[in-house]
Amino acid sequence: MSDLVNSGNGLKARAAEVAEPVIVFENVFISFSGRPVLEDVSYHVGKGQTLCILGRSGVGKSVSLRVLMGFLKPDAGSVRVEGQEITDLSETEMNALRRRITMVFQNGALFDSLTVRENVAFPLREQGGLEEDQIMQVVDRLLDLVGASDVEGLLPASLSTGRRRAVAIARALAAQPEIVLYDEPTTMVDPLIARRLGSIIQRLKSQLGYTSIVVTHDMRFAERLADLVLFLHQGKAHFFGPLKAFMESQDEAIQQFLTLDAYELPMD
Numbered sequence: 109m110s111d112l113v114n115s116g117n118g119l120k121a122r123a124a125e126v127a128e129p130v131i132v133f134e135n136v137f138i139s140f141s142g143r144p145v146l147e148d149v150s151y152h153v154g155k156g157q158t159l160c161i162l163g164r165s166g167v168g169k170s171v172s173l174r175v176l177m178g179f180l181k182p183d184a185g186s187v188r189v190e191g192q193e194i195t196d197l198s199e200t201e202m203n204a205l206r207r208r209i210t211m212v213f214q215n216g217a218l219f220d221s222l223t224v225r226e227n228v229a230f231p232l233r234e235q236g237g238l239e240e241d242q243i244m245q246v247v248d249r250l251l252d253l254v255g256a257s258d259v260e261g262l263l264p265a266s267l268s269t270g271r272r273r274a275v276a277i278a279r280a281l282a283a284q285p286e287i288v289l290y291d292e293p294t295t296m297v298d299p300l301i302a303r304r305l306g307s308i309i310q311r312l313k314s315q316l317g318y319t320s321i322v323v324t325h326d327m328r329f330a331e332r333l334a335d336l337v338l339f340l341h342q343g344k345a346h347f348f349g350p351l352k353a354f355m356e357s358q359d360e361a362i363q364q365f366l367t368l369d370a371y372e373l374p375m376d
């Protein structure tokens with residue numbers, strides 16, 4: 109059933125059948141009350157790659173994620189996940205898609221009354237199909253992966269923000285997604301915790317081959333994780349390409365973003 113239970117699943121076979129990248133945005137437009145936010149934005153993410161979406165505040169980074177989750181419909185353009193057009197799916201089809209794509213929210217959205225272990229076990233129980241001892245095995249592995257084994261018996265309220273976010277990542281993974289979206293994972297945590305969260309995301313990529321998109325303000329975080337960068341600027345995909353090309357770009361808007369980032373006091 110899962111990579112976490114047994115290493116063989118249908119993912120590889122399905123990916124091989126799909127000629128195009130796992131996620132494709134093509135000429136996407138979206139506006140609110142006539143005010144354009146994304147104008148003609150295109151990018152793609154291949155299997156196992158990490159894309160970091162960068163850009164100044166309010167430029168449409170979170171909107172891009174919400175379009176991918178089907179919470180917002182673009183006015184025009186195509187959004188495809190493993191070759192399937194998602195802009196015209198019914199709510200039922202969208203719910204099926206949301207089992208394959210999961211979003212880790214800043215606040216973690218954990219159940220307050222459940223322990224860390226029970227929180228992580230929750231999606232596995234909800235999905236069914238696993239015996240209790242298998243569930244416990246998967247939970248152990250996930251807690252270990254995010255470094256939260258020592259707090260498994262605690263309630264979320266007693267954890268630090270960074271720990272809560274790590275547990276939220278474990279719970280998101282328990283739903284066995286194929287694609288993980290992270291919205292500002294390092295906001296409001298100190299640099300050490302940010303580095304730890306970065307290591308967790310990195311490990312998920314190298315050990316489990318997740319395809320992921322990370323929205324972040326934090327250039328140091330992006331530098332550690334990104335294969336690809338999408339830099340949104342004035343509604344446009346001002347840059348889309350490999351991290352190295354982004355860092356070396358002499359483009360004025362990119363230079364300004366990188367320079368300002370270097371001078372910004374760390375928010376986390």
Ligand SMILES: Nc1ncnc2c1ncn2[C@@H]1O[C@H](COP(=O)(O)OP(=O)(O)OP(=O)(O)O)[C@@H](O)[C@H]1O
Nearest residue numbers: 140141145163164165166167168169170171172325
């Ligand atoms: N549902 C909505 N209705 C109206 N306007 C919206 C909606 N969602 C987003 N917006 C607007 O779209 C713009 C982009 O928002 P978004 O949250 O994507 O920015 P962001 O780049 O993620 O910024 P930040 O880094 O500050 O989170 C903002 O001006 C926001 O007010």
